[in-house]
Amino acid sequence: MEKRKVVDLEVSVIIPVYNSENFLQRAVSSALIQEHVNEIIIVDDGSQDESLALSYQLRELSSKIQVYTHPNKNNLGLAATRNRGLEFVTGDWVQFLDADDELLPGKILAQVNLIQKSEIKIPFIVGNSVDVFEDSRKHLNRFFTDPWIGLFCSKLGNSCSNLFEISVLKEVGYFNSSLRTSEEYDLMFRIMKLGYLPKYDSSFLTLIYKTTGSLSRGEQHRQTMILNWVNLRLQIRDFLVSQGKFGSKETYYYSAYMGMFHNSFKQEYHPSINRLYYMLFLLKQNLKTIFKRKLIQHE
Numbered sequence: 001m002e003k004r005k006v007v008d009l010e011v012s013v014i015i016p017v018y019n020s021e022n023f024l025q026r027a028v029s030s031a032l033i034q035e036h037v038n039e040i041i042i043v044d045d046g047s048q049d050e051s052l053a054l055s056y057q058l059r060e061l062s063s064k065i066q067v068y069t070h071p072n073k074n075n076l077g078l079a080a081t082r083n084r085g086l087e088f089v090t091g092d093w094v095q096f097l098d099a100d101d102e103l104l105p106g107k108i109l110a111q112v113n114l115i116q117k118s119e120i121k122i123p124f125i126v127g128n129s130v131d132v133f134e135d136s137r138k139h140l141n142r143f144f145t146d147p148w149i150g151l152f153c154s155k156l157g158n159s160c161s162n163l164f165e166i167s168v169l170k171e172v173g174y175f176n177s178s179l180r181t182s183e184e185y186d187l188m189f190r191i192m193k194l195g196y197l198p199k200y201d202s203s204f205l206t207l208i209y210k211t212t213g214s215l216s217r218g219e220q221h222r223q224t225m226i227l228n229w230v231n232l233r234l235q236i237r238d239f240l241v242s243q244g245k246f247g248s249k250e251t252y253y254y255s256a257y258m259g260m261f262h263n264s265f266k267q268e269y270h271p272s273i274n275r276l277y278y279m280l281f282l283l284k285q286n287l288k289t290i291f292k293r294k295l296i297q298h299e
Contacts, residue, residue, distance in 0.1 A: 009112050010038035011163070012091035016081035018045040020099035021054050023209070027099050028058050028065065034108040037095070040065045041085045046075030051099070079175035079183040082159075086166075086174050094166055096159040096184075100209050103160070107205035111163045114199050123168040123196035124188065126150070127161035129206040140204060147197055148250060151189055151236050153257045156198070159184040161206040168196060180221070182228040189236055226265055233258055237272065256281035 013031045017024060031040050042065065044052045059065045070076050070084055082096055095108055111125040131139040143150055143157050150156035172190045175183050237254055240246040251274050259278035262269050
């Protein structure tokens with residue numbers, strides 16, 4: 001099939017909304033200035049504030065903006081809300097954008113350019129992002145270029161920094177709506193299991209705002225997040241083992257990041273973690289810290 005010219009590619013932006021009246025306009029404005037966007041689909045997930053009313057107001061800004069809700073205006077979670085938006089997509093590619101985050105100018109254009117240059121089918125583009133904290137601190141989130149290790153380490157971008165091809169999303173059945181966390185990495189895992197591998201965009205053109213509400217969601221959410229995160233890594237590991245692709249490099253990163261995760265959340269270490277590799281990783285991190293301190297002292 002003849003590859004479409006870059007000028008013909010259309011990108012649909014899906015913005016799931018839940019109690020985001022203070023941030024939604026920023027997200028929508030950042031989507032409106034992007035090239036190649038043919039529609040902006042806002043889906044309200046049963047908000048209790050004025051988000052839905054604001055969404056209807058924003059719809060008046062552009063004919064590209066559409067507003068939807070779940071049937072009966074229920075609250076069904078992020079994955080189900082993104083899936084609801086996917087029901088109305090007419091573009092070739094999908095940009096997911098959380099209502100409290102922001103796309104910088106040229107984000108979508110940079111990734112569409114990569115699509116145009118590729119001679120093979122690309123399932124999704126992985127992008128870097130910038131975490132922005134309430135005290136104005138910023139942290140650069142860099143991807144790992146090995147996709148399987150990136151999956152293990154949560155270093156394969158995120159739903160907002162990445163760009164997804166719609167036919168591939170349809171092929172895997174969209175997001176798993178039963179998941180309330182880890183849904184984006186579960187989606188990428190299912191795509192990669194089919195043999196597709198992503199392409200990478202090295203720019204930092206996505207801002208992820210770390211607000212108090214996004215960081216503190218209660219103990220039940222915390223336990224669900226831990227369970228989903230660990231279970232997904234176990235699934236990835238089992239798949240690679242079954243394919244004969246779980247070598248020493250994969251074992252090292254798997255053990256390192258599983259170990260860090262368990263330690264961070266004060267969980268008992270899973271028996272699949274190779275303790276030697278984990279200790280080697282910690283030693284490497286400690287040496288890096290000591291080296292950085294010595295450099296600072298000599299400045």
